[in-house]
Amino acid sequence: MRKCIEVVVEGLRLRATAHLPPAGAPTKNHGFKGLGVVILSPAAMPRSAVGDLSAAMGDALAENGLLTVRLDQPGNGDSEGEMGEDVFQFIEITQEGAFAESSRQAVEKIKEQLGLERVIIAGFCGGAITAFFTAAASRNGWPNGMFVLDPAFHLVEEAGGPDKKVNRERERQFRRQMLWREITLLRMRLPDPMRNVFRQVRQLVRRNGRVAHGAPTVTPGINEAVSPELPAEANLPLLKCAKQLLKRHVPILFVTAVDDHKRSGEYSYVEYLLRDKPPRATHVLLEGTDHSFVAGDGKTKVIRAILDWAAREFGQPVG
Amino acid sequence: MLDLAKPRLAVEQADYRLFDGTQAYYVLHRSGKPTAQLLLAGHFVTERPFAYAPLVRWARYLADRGVSTLRFDYRGCGESGGAFEKFTLRSWLEDCRHWAAFLKEQCPQVPLVLSGLGLGGLLVSKLFQEGLGEAMLLWSPAATGADALRDTLLRQMAFDISHARGGKPKTWADYKAALEQGECIQTGGYILTPALWREATEMRLELPGNGRNSVDDRGRAWKVIKLGQPHVPLVPGGGIWQALNPGLRMRRAPLNPNLTPFFEENFQWLESELIRARVSI
Numbered sequence: 001m002r003k004c005i006e007v008v009v010e011g012l013r014l015r016a017t018a019h020l021p022p023a024g025a026p027t028k029n030h031g032f033k034g035l036g037v038v039i040l041s042p043a044a045m046p047r048s049a050v051g052d053l054s055a056a057m058g059d060a061l062a063e064n065g066l067l068t069v070r071l072d073q074p075g076n077g078d079s080e081g082e083m084g085e086d087v088f089q090f091i092e093i094t095q096e097g098a099f100a101e102s103s104r105q106a107v108e109k110i111k112e113q114l115g116l117e118r119v120i121i122a123g124f125c126g127g128a129i130t131a132f133f134t135a136a137a138s139r140n141g142w143p144n145g146m147f148v149l150d151p152a153f154h155l156v157e158e159a160g161g162p163d164k165k166v167n168r169e170r171e172r173q174f175r176r177q178m179l180w181r182e183i184t185l186l187r188m189r190l191p192d193p194m195r196n197v198f199r200q201v202r203q204l205v206r207r208n209g210r211v212a213h214g215a216p217t218v219t220p221g222i223n224e225a226v227s228p229e230l231p232a233e234a235n236l237p238l239l240k241c242a243k244q245l246l247k248r249h250v251p252i253l254f255v256t257a258v259d260d261h262k263r264s265g266e267y268s269y270v271e272y273l274l275r276d277k278p279p280r281a282t283h284v285l286l287e288g289t290d291h292s293f294v295a296g297d298g299k300t301k302v303i304r305a306i307l308d309w310a311a312r313e314f315g316q317p318v319g
Numbered sequence: 320m321l322d323l324a325k326p327r328l329a330v331e332q333a334d335y336r337l338f339d340g341t342q343a344y345y346v347l348h349r350s351g352k353p354t355a356q357l358l359l360a361g362h363f364v365t366e367r368p369f370a371y372a373p374l375v376r377w378a379r380y381l382a383d384r385g386v387s388t389l390r391f392d393y394r395g396c397g398e399s400g401g402a403f404e405k406f407t408l409r410s411w412l413e414d415c416r417h418w419a420a421f422l423k424e425q426c427p428q429v430p431l432v433l434s435g436l437g438l439g440g441l442l443v444s445k446l447f448q449e450g451l452g453e454a455m456l457l458w459s460p461a462a463t464g465a466d467a468l469r470d471t472l473l474r475q476m477a478f479d480i481s482h483a484r485g486g487k488p489k490t491w492a493d494y495k496a497a498l499e500q501g502e503c504i505q506t507g508g509y510i511l512t513p514a515l516w517r518e519a520t521e522m523r524l525e526l527p528g529n530g531r532n533s534v535d536d537r538g539r540a541w542k543v544i545k546l547g548q549p550h551v552p553l554v555p556g557g558g559i560w561q562a563l564n565p566g567l568r569m570r571r572a573p574l575n576p577n578l579t580p581f582f583e584e585n586f587q588w589l590e591s592e593l594i595r596a597r598v599s600i
Contacts, residue, residue: 051508
């Protein structure tokens, strides 16, 4: 059963949907007792997400005894709050962790309202980014687990800051991005060797652009955990949060899709994070879908992966 | 740009109502002293996430000006319960009827305006034709139900092209033929059924009189507004496939554009028509 709930954070009403396990769901004498999941809404999307993926996840988890809440972040969906006009502004503030504090406070209130003892924090795309920042900012012993769907660990260079007005340079950058997108769509029709040529050209153009604008190709020294081999556009604070959580042995499930970007050899941040084989990290790579996880049979596969992981990590009887 | 981040005077109530055994989701933007009540029927589900933010702000805009507004999710879609594939256009038409009645119950003496966007426009036009509502405002209503489903299939085709490995990706004709032959198509997280497709091809937009914005033979005002570039992301078809279609290409990708002038224009029409209707009553 679904139930509407709301919490007030920083003077804003944030709206959420709770998926309550049905009577007789396997919670009693089970590891899911007192455990709940909070799924943060993807950036600039209502809490059900594209293809109602999050709504389907909530139903499936509740059916299996895991109380699940899907939260609209400020300005998103039915929640109150500002939302910038420009998609890039929104991406930039998300990748800087702008929603972490409100999400942290919201999770505390949801825990109290629903009587949760332990919490799994989850998110998809921008929601996954916020999930890491939120989890790292938590001061009360949660999260007890995380599942993240295709978090973007790289900074979107075209995104402007919240105070930056759209200017001609931004317009030019956007047009360039649109052009790349269309070239990418054409590129998809080509055989792999030809696609590699496009990838190399793109990398060259990006590198030259950075040098021309005086940007460093590697941002060094933000913390000891970050490797100098990381691409220049790596979101270092975000990677630091993920590293910290892995170091704390928080069970984390990474789900990523094998899409054309990855096939064409772009850097794998998840592989980088899991290189030292953190004991409670799991990486599931899904074939036959894309970043949305609703193309092909992605929806079914991603839900199966989460259910299997939750059962494995938390499904043991308590005490 | 007006601050529509939260209501100033109205109260927002998000909840569920059980409809034919399914949890149906709604948000009522309740005005203190409503002069009108507006039912807002949204896009087909695949367009829903893109248009969500502007529609929430339109509802807030109206409610703060005395027009209580009800948004809802069709059963099987968004926050509403039920399996998508169990519902068809007829079910969603019944949803519109259900919510129109629910809204009318809130303040029976206050006029009801039927309003819709894309598929929602097509659906509420059917109710208006039956005599429901005192006025109708449509934003780019779908000409047929099949038009509303078309974008979903085009997105699937874009995915097929990008994931074709040796085989020839399916064409529009392949998908259409499959649905007509009784096959289900899994796309964008939903299962399109032959029943949905059949009803979608049969349902067509019929506007009162000669189709020009005016009043119908019962004296009720109605208006259709064609959305364009300034109204993206309310425009159907926003998303990846626009890049494939030069005719619909976005110059920018606004997330939450300043639609205040557009809202004002629509509100003025509503206000003037409802005043006129009251005078004639």
